[in-house]
Amino acid sequence: MNWIWLHKFASPPHAYRLAGQLTPWFGWPAFLLIVTGLYGGLVLAPADYQQGDAFRILYVHAPSAWMSMFIYGTMAVAAAIGLIWRIKLAHGVAAASASVGAWFTLLALATGSIWGKPMWGTWWVWDARLTSELIQLFLYAGLIALRASIEDRDRADRAAAVLAIVGVVNLPIIHYSVYWWNTLHQGATITKLGKPSITGDMLWPLLVMMVGFTLYYGAVLMTRLRAEILRRERDASWLRTELAV
Amino acid sequence: MNLMEFLAMGKYGAFVWPCIILTCAVLIGNVIAARRLHAEARRQALRRLETGRGQS
Amino acid sequence: MDRTGTADAIWLMYRRDLLLAFRHWDQVAQPVVFFAMVTTLFPLALSPELGELRQLAGGVLWVAALLAALLGLEFLFRADHADGTLEQILLSGQPLALLAIAKGVAHWTICGLPLVLVSPLLAIGLGVPMEALCTVMLSLALGTGILSALGAIGAALTLGLRRGSMLISLLVLPLAMPALIFGARAIDMAIYGDVARGPLLLLAAMLVLALTLAPVAVAAALRISAE
Numbered sequence: 303m304n305w306i307w308l309h310k311f312a313s314p315p316h317a318y319r320l321a322g323q324l325t326p327w328f329g330w331p332a333f334l335l336i337v338t339g340l341y342g343g344l345v346l347a348p349a350d351y352q353q354g355d356a357f358r359i360l361y362v363h364a365p366s367a368w369m370s371m372f373i374y375g376t377m378a379v380a381a382a383i384g385l386i387w388r389i390k391l392a393h394g395v396a397a398a399s400a401s402v403g404a405w406f407t408l409l410a411l412a413t414g415s416i417w418g419k420p421m422w423g424t425w426w427v428w429d430a431r432l433t434s435e436l437i438q439l440f441l442y443a444g445l446i447a448l449r450a451s452i453e454d455r456d457r458a459d460r461a462a463a464v465l466a467i468v469g470v471v472n473l474p475i476i477h478y479s480v481y482w483w484n485t486l487h488q489g490a491t492i493t494k495l496g497k498p499s500i501t502g503d504m505l506w507p508l509l510v511m512m513v514g515f516t517l518y519y520g521a522v523l524m525t526r527l528r529a530e531i532l533r534r535e536r537d538a539s540w541l542r543t544e545l546a547v
Numbered sequence: 548m549n550l551m552e553f554l555a556m557g558k559y560g561a562f563v564w565p566c567i568i569l570t571c572a573v574l575i576g577n578v579i580a581a582r583r584l585h586a587e588a589r590r591q592a593l594r595r596l597e598t599g600r601g602q603s
Numbered sequence: 604m605d606r607t608g609t610a611d612a613i614w615l616m617y618r619r620d621l622l623l624a625f626r627h628w629d630q631v632a633q634p635v636v637f638f639a640m641v642t643t644l645f646p647l648a649l650s651p652e653l654g655e656l657r658q659l660a661g662g663v664l665w666v667a668a669l670l671a672a673l674l675g676l677e678f679l680f681r682a683d684h685a686d687g688t689l690e691q692i693l694l695s696g697q698p699l700a701l702l703a704i705a706k707g708v709a710h711w712t713i714c715g716l717p718l719v720l721v722s723p724l725l726a727i728g729l730g731v732p733m734e735a736l737c738t739v740m741l742s743l744a745l746g747t748g749i750l751s752a753l754g755a756i757g758a759a760l761t762l763g764l765r766r767g768s769m770l771i772s773l774l775v776l777p778l779a780m781p782a783l784i785f786g787a788r789a790i791d792m793a794i795y796g797d798v799a800r801g802p803l804l805l806l807a808a809m810l811v812l813a814l815t816l817a818p819v820a821v822a823a824a825l826r827i828s829a830e
Contacts, residue, residue: 476781
């Protein structure tokens with residue numbers, strides 16, 4: 303199979319241009335979907351039987367949690383591609399994704415915590431999902447710290463890549479362990495961060511938000527990737543033509 | 548349903564709206580940060596071009 | 604000229620690390636003393652009542668052992684990196700992953716095993732009944748093994764960096780949390796008279812997984828850090 307076309311896209315000038323062209327194709331649909339999802343979730347969806355209107359936090363909490371995991375997975379895949387095939391662009395994708403993923407994790411934790419207060423009376427519960435999100439945040443923090451501590455960009459890329467892959471292998475183990483740990487202690491601490499029994503008109507805004515957030519990540523990734531490419535690029539010639547104002 | 552009822556979110560308004568606002572802040576903030584990063588990278592790349600062949 | 608066989612190389616590596624470590628007894632003793640001190644912090648901070656301490660004993664022992672084991676990780680590769688031995692090892696042509704296992708096992712012998720041997724004394728101090736002491740040792744033995752494996756990855760990635768010690772902890776602690784959950788649980792079960800077969804088997808499984816996969820990561824990380 304002819305892989306040359308793939309390597310062509312991995313070349314910085316092509317990737318730079320392509321990323322620039324793709325950004326609005328990610329960005330505008332993302333915007334529309336998120337606005338639609340918010341309208342559907344906040345206005346149209348009926349209130350939950352048990353949780354009332356508080357359940358509407360689900361529409362920002364669940365997509366954030368989803369993104370925190372999706373981005374970590376994407377980072378790990380990009381890292382693996384960068385390590386195995388030595389494609390610098392893949393490392394650029396990983397580098398560009400880390401802080402976005404961390405932000406989504408923080409958002410999931412914050413919205414989850416706020417959601418917990420009216421539901422269970424406290425600002426924090428060691429619920430399986432929240433605890434998993436917290437550990438996920440620690441994993442992101444470690445990745446960002448490692449990358450920041452290494453000055454040589456190549457070494458930083460590859461070290462962060464190894465760490466990302468180790469992290470992703472550990473993720474299922476961590477999720478399972480935390481879930482098991484949480485079920486150990488029944489009684490007053492039974493918490494399941496509200497999955498209300500979901501009906502159709504509650505579901506579609508959620509799906510719309512999930513897709514919207516994913517496309518949003520695509521848009522932000524493209525922009526950050528362009529910044530990464532510019533920062534890493536040494537060969538002046540294509541830069542000259544590309545940036546010629 | 549009028550505006551006041553909508554904002555109240557059935558007495559949960561004080562929880563729902565901060566979440567929505569937080570989310571919008573993070574989403575908008577990340578877009579702004581990404582664009583700033585790109586602009587800064589452009590500026591530095593142009594400077595590098597001017598001062599000579601891309602210095603490491 | 605005869606090439607050293609791989610099995611010989613592994614044994615030589617292990618023996619060498621042990622000999623070097625035991626030349627500096629104080630460095631070997633430090634994690635153990637740290638372990639004892641951290642464990643002592645809890646009765647002081649909470650209560651001298653053995654009945655109350657017993658309820659926390661599993662967690663306290665495990666957290667203290669975790670922190671003590673983390674302490675010793677920075678030195679896993681540092682000395683070799685500083686004097687150039689590491690480069691020689693990389694150039695030696697021996698399979699790096701296997702040598703990494705040798706170093707990891709040596710590290711466990713120096714750092715983890717003493718913790719395990721001391722743990723019954725500390726456990727008694729926390730009100731753990733005699734019947735549970737075996738589980739305490741087994742749980743910590745498996746746990747420190749897992750930590751040596753995971754920690755080696757962290758140490759290899761952060762080789763030569765400033766504040767490497769703090770960074771290693773940041774990287775390794777999240778990965779160690781599953782082991783902590785099951786390890787502490789095993790001790791708790793034993794304290795209340797149950798046979799902690801489930802958690803111990805899970806710990807053993809995690810150790811096997813770590814021993815299989817970590818050396819590959821360590822070898823990759825060493826190459827990345829040393830080049």
